[in-house]
Amino acid sequence: MDLALPPVADEFAAAAERAVVGMGGVEVARRAEADPTIRTTEVQAMLEALGVPDIDPRADVDSAAVAGELCRIAGRHVLPFPIVGYVMARPGEGVPAVLASAPPLRAEHGDLFDQWVVHDLSGDVGAATPSGQRMGDRLAPFTTDLVRQGPSRPSDLVEVQYLYVLWASYLLGVVERALELAIGHVKDRVQFGRPLAALQSVKFQVADATVAVDGLRELVRFTLWRVASDPGHALADALAARLQSLEAAQSVLRLAQQLHGAAGLCDEYDISILVRHVQPALRLPIDADATSDLFFEATRIHGFESLFSSPSDHDGRAR
Amino acid sequence: MDYEFGQEGDQLRSDLRELIADRLPPDFLGAFTDEPGDLAITQRFCKELAARGLLTLSWPEEFGGLGGSLWMQTVVREEMWAHHEPRGAQYMGVNWVGPSIMEFGTAGQKALHLPALAAGEEIWCQGFSEPDAGSDLSALSTRADRDGDGWRISGQKIWTSYATMADYCFLAGRVAGSGDKHDGITLFLIPMDRAGIEVRPIKSMLGPHHLNECFFDNVWAGPDEVLGPVGQGWKIIRRTLAYERVGVARYARCDRLLALVGRELEGTWDSLAPALRARWSRALIKVRVARLLAYRCVAAQARGEPSDALASVARVAVTQCDQEVAETLFQVFGHQSLAGARSEAPLHGALEDHWRYAQASTVASGTIEIQRSLIARSVLGPS
Numbered sequence: 101m102d103l104a105l106p107p108v109a110d111e112f113a114a115a116a117e118r119a120v121v122g123m124g125g126v127e128v129a130r131r132a133e134a135d136p137t138i139r140t141t142e143v144q145a146m147l148e149a150l151g152v153p154d155i156d157p158r159a160d161v162d163s164a165a166v167a168g169e170l171c172r173i174a175g176r177h178v179l180p181f182p183i184v185g186y187v188m189a190r191p192g193e194g195v196p197a198v199l200a201s202a203p204p205l206r207a208e209h210g211d212l213f214d215q216w217v218v219h220d221l222s223g224d225v226g227a228a229t230p231s232g233q234r235m236g237d238r239l240a241p242f243t244t245d246l247v248r249q250g251p252s253r254p255s256d257l258v259e260v261q262y263l264y265v266l267w268a269s270y271l272l273g274v275v276e277r278a279l280e281l282a283i284g285h286v287k288d289r290v291q292f293g294r295p296l297a298a299l300q301s302v303k304f305q306v307a308d309a310t311v312a313v314d315g316l317r318e319l320v321r322f323t324l325w326r327v328a329s330d331p332g333h334a335l336a337d338a339l340a341a342r343l344q345s346l347e348a349a350q351s352v353l354r355l356a357q358q359l360h361g362a363a364g365l366c367d368e369y370d371i372s373i374l375v376r377h378v379q380p381a382l383r384l385p386i387d388a389d390a391t392s393d394l395f396f397e398a399t400r401i402h403g404f405e406s407l408f409s410s411p412s413d414h415d416g417r418a419r
Numbered sequence: 420m421d422y423e424f425g426q427e428g429d430q431l432r433s434d435l436r437e438l439i440a441d442r443l444p445p446d447f448l449g450a451f452t453d454e455p456g457d458l459a460i461t462q463r464f465c466k467e468l469a470a471r472g473l474l475t476l477s478w479p480e481e482f483g484g485l486g487g488s489l490w491m492q493t494v495v496r497e498e499m500w501a502h503h504e505p506r507g508a509q510y511m512g513v514n515w516v517g518p519s520i521m522e523f524g525t526a527g528q529k530a531l532h533l534p535a536l537a538a539g540e541e542i543w544c545q546g547f548s549e550p551d552a553g554s555d556l557s558a559l560s561t562r563a564d565r566d567g568d569g570w571r572i573s574g575q576k577i578w579t580s581y582a583t584m585a586d587y588c589f590l591a592g593r594v595a596g597s598g599d600k601h602d603g604i605t606l607f608l609i610p611m612d613r614a615g616i617e618v619r620p621i622k623s624m625l626g627p628h629h630l631n632e633c634f635f636d637n638v639w640a641g642p643d644e645v646l647g648p649v650g651q652g653w654k655i656i657r658r659t660l661a662y663e664r665v666g667v668a669r670y671a672r673c674d675r676l677l678a679l680v681g682r683e684l685e686g687t688w689d690s691l692a693p694a695l696r697a698r699w700s701r702a703l704i705k706v707r708v709a710r711l712l713a714y715r716c717v718a719a720q721a722r723g724e725p726s727d728a729l730a731s732v733a734r735v736a737v738t739q740c741d742q743e744v745a746e747t748l749f750q751v752f753g754h755q756s757l758a759g760a761r762s763e764a765p766l767h768g769a770l771e772d773h774w775r776y777a778q779a780s781t782v783a784s785g786t787i788e789i790q791r792s793l794i795a796r797s798v799l800g801p802s
Binding site: 101102103104105106161165283286287294295297298300303304306307308310311314315316318319321322324325326340343344347389392393395396399400404406407408409410 | 420693699735790
């Protein structure tokens with residue numbers, strides 16, 4: 101039993117955090133709204149310098165952990181780039197991947213790449229190109245419609261599982277940062293002659309959010325290990341991480357914004373940018389309730405390993 | 420990263436399940452039932468575990484253990500709680516009484532108690548809570564007054580589990596002359612048959628002889644019965660509570676009951692309301708998250724870095740999971756869940772038993788509000 105991240109993942113996370121913070125952190129997302137070209141000229145250039153195109157999450161557990169940490173760091177700053185799809189591009193091919201539900205197919209920053217690999221939830225995979233249609237200004241500033249090109253074929257469950265868990269890792273980063281921002285605010289903000297952090301209602305809510313974030317962190321790490329160490333047999337695990345990340349994001353982001361008061365609604369504050377920019381990730385390709393349905397179905401078909409699940413719950417494999 | 424217990428852990432788990440299946444009746448629900456024979460079963464089972472070295476598996480060999488890893492102890496913990504704790508009261512001795520004596524006890528105290536605990540022959544109760552000192556434990560008022568080279572202890576303890584069957588009490592009292600309320604608290608290791616101790620059972624939903632009041636009337640404590648420095652007991656209590664908070668693998672019973680009910684539901688899942696299927700799904704995930712947070716504490720303990728904050732995070736997740744799973748399982752069976760009789764009730768009453776115990780989980784060993792306060796202090800700082 102070894103719950104620690106591999107050193108290579110820790111080191112990569114530290115380097116990625118330095119690089120993103122060096123560019124301005126959440127400020128990059130703010131600037132990208134005014135000048136979307138920096139997503140390529142600055143963000144993609146930074147990722148290439150970090151060696152992201154050489155990472156293949158499918159290679160082994162260490163590589164999966166590195167990819168997970170990359171997505172987490174991107175989530176901390178809502179980095180304006182399709183980081184999950186980009187790291188899932190096959191080395192040498194450079195075509196990013198996205199999960200999509202029924203048409204219209206949509207991808208975050210879909211306009212940045214001419215070609216996409218689209219895994220839809222009915223179990224097919226195919227190629228797609230951006231249509232040029234973008235969704236919204238405030239809650240989906242970089243979400244783009246995609247158009248299917250050519251025939252589909254059965255999707256590879258391994259790819260789908262990595263996409264789910266890497267998105268969960270991205271959302272882990274978002275909630276980690278949201279909680280840090282909330283903690284910083286309630287320690288600084290003085291009302292009734294004392295910091296908000298001195299109020300028991302605030303303490304208890306921060307404690308509950310801490311449990312949610314810590315629990316998600318442990319679950320995401322475990323799921324990365326499951327997906328990487330037993331490829332193709334962890335669909336329910338990946339959906340569990342996805343569901344937990346959506347629910348943690350909804351509760352922690354709501355709390356973090358509330359604790360900021362009116363300031364939390366203003367773009368000057370990072371929490372506002374986090375809350376706005378993460379919305380597509382909470383709903384694409386499906387939201388928490390639909391994910392819950394998929395998870396339930398997956399547990400019936402593939403099982404969900406636990407201390408007392410029977411071997412027959414696991415496709416006939418030994419536990 | 421590796422989340423496997425390995426061959427040693429898997430073998431231990433398999434051996435324990437075999438032993439449980441062989442030695443316990445299939446409808447066994449722990450020591451606190453109306454069947455007097457259940458208590459005797461736990462006592463026999465403990466001695467058998469002890470004879471196999473499994474009762475105190477992770478203790479150092481010099482104290483009667485096998486020197487096994489905390490992860491192996493975790494396997495024992497999970498299997499025992501999942502199967503309604505057939506160790507009875509002994510789990511406390513293994514989890515926190517023994518480790519506290521190892522850390523703070525004298526050579527004489529270690530020699531007196533640790534081998535007996537390891538042999539499954541000594542049952543302890545915890546004399547911490549008082550009528551006016553529950554969550555605010557350091558407000559305890561049980562007095563320990565000097566008398567020659569020893570002490571005379573007077574006061575009342577409450578919610579004391581296992582007091583009717585305990586051989587010793589891990590008793591917190593206050594010596595005179597202290598200032599700060601944390602100062603002066605002193606721990607005593609007192610035989611329960613000593614003159615001046617009276618135990619009165621409290622009728623509760625947890626079952627017969629679980630909760631008790633204990634009255635101490637001028638009870639003698641010798642100088643060799645003080646654990647750690649006089650007046651410095653608060654530090655020991657905090658360490659003891661940290662051991663205790665991760666010592667009960669409540670998530671393991673949730674896991675087992677969900678698995679058992681899940682097998683009963685095979686072929687009929689479609690008859691469950693969609694909202695209940697969603698609740699079931701979330702319960703499965705909550706159990707996994709609770710287990711992982713508990714493992715994080717074990718990992719910290721194994722590194723020699725036990726943490727109050729990590730223990731509290733795990734405790735909040737585990738106890739909330741316990742209650743959520745209890746309610747989810749009740750909803751699956753509706754009002755049939757309320758039947759307590761073993762023969763009629765779903766899973767011989769295991770769900771009813773679990774639901775009743777789960778109600779206590781956010782109160783026992785420090786309320787969930789105290790756990791939240793400890794977590795908040797760790798992330799927000801003292802205020």
